Amino acid sequence: MSQLLLSPAEARVLASLVEKSITTPQYYPMTVNAIMLAGNQKTSRSPVLSLTEGDVGNALNRLEELHLVGRDSFSARAQKYRHQFSPQLLLKPQTAGILATLMLRGPQTLAELRANGASLGGPTEGEALAAALNDLADRAQPLVVLLPRAAGQKEARYAHTLCGDAGGGEWAEPEIVASRPEPGALAALEARIQALEARVLLLEDLLK
Numbered sequence: 001m002s003q004l005l006l007s008p009a010e011a012r013v014l015a016s017l018v019e020k021s022i023t024t025p026q027y028y029p030m031t032v033n034a035i036m037l038a039g040n041q042k043t044s045r046s047p048v049l050s051l052t053e054g055d056v057g058n059a060l061n062r063l064e065e066l067h068l069v070g071r072d073s074f075s076a077r078a079q080k081y082r083h084q085f086s087p088q089l090l091l092k093p094q095t096a097g098i099l100a101t102l103m104l105r106g107p108q109t110l111a112e113l114r115a116n117g118a119s120l121g122g123p124t125e126g127e128a129l130a131a132a133l134n135d136l137a138d139r140a141q142p143l144v145v146l147l148p149r150a151a152g153q154k155e156a157r158y159a160h161t162l163c164g165d166a167g168g169g170e171w172a173e174p175e176i177v178a179s180r181p182e183p184g185a186l187a188a189l190e191a192r193i194q195a196l197e198a199r200v201l202l203l204e205d206l207l208k
Helices: 007-023 030-038 053-065 083-089 095-106 108-118 128-137 185-207
Strands: 067-072 082-085 143-146 158-160
Touching: 007 082, 007 083, 007 095, 007 108, 030 053, 030 108, 053 067, 082 108, 083 095, 083 108, 095 108, 095 128, 095 143, 095 158, 108 128, 128 143
Parallel strands: none
Antiparallel strands: 067 082, 143 158
16 A cells, blocks of 8 residues: 555544444444544543544545445445455554554553553553554554654653654654553452462362
């Protein structure tokens, strides 16, 4: 595929189709109205958009021309649409999850990508996340960049480039970040282990 440049509406429509195909497959493929509602969600979206049905229809028409979206031939009444995101952009499932997450939520740190991308099949381990980001960057048209760190920011953020250069960032090798347990998770795990150990001791006593 030649140099690909999408409008914000096109990127949101495409990423919303990818997201809902994974998180709510029972409602996929999707109608124009369903795609509009998904694109305009107030949560898990940055920036929040106010797309109209016309905006979504125009976006779908262009995405069809780019072979990134197709009409579902099994739709009985209202026309429905499917994405062709991964095959057209040659994306592995985990890599597709990371790119879609960036398209939906905007620039993110490694920790945010690991947490937010998990629901879309993105990698949760630091090494796998680094590999996915390298895959997206090591292309004739890099699909992600590392943004310059803004004043007051402790961590660098990564952004997709499908709507432009994302502020002129450059790619850099991502650091490998080990997964860390959520606050309280370690204590809960220790308590569970202790409870299991107590049950084992009780069973051993019963078997004597």
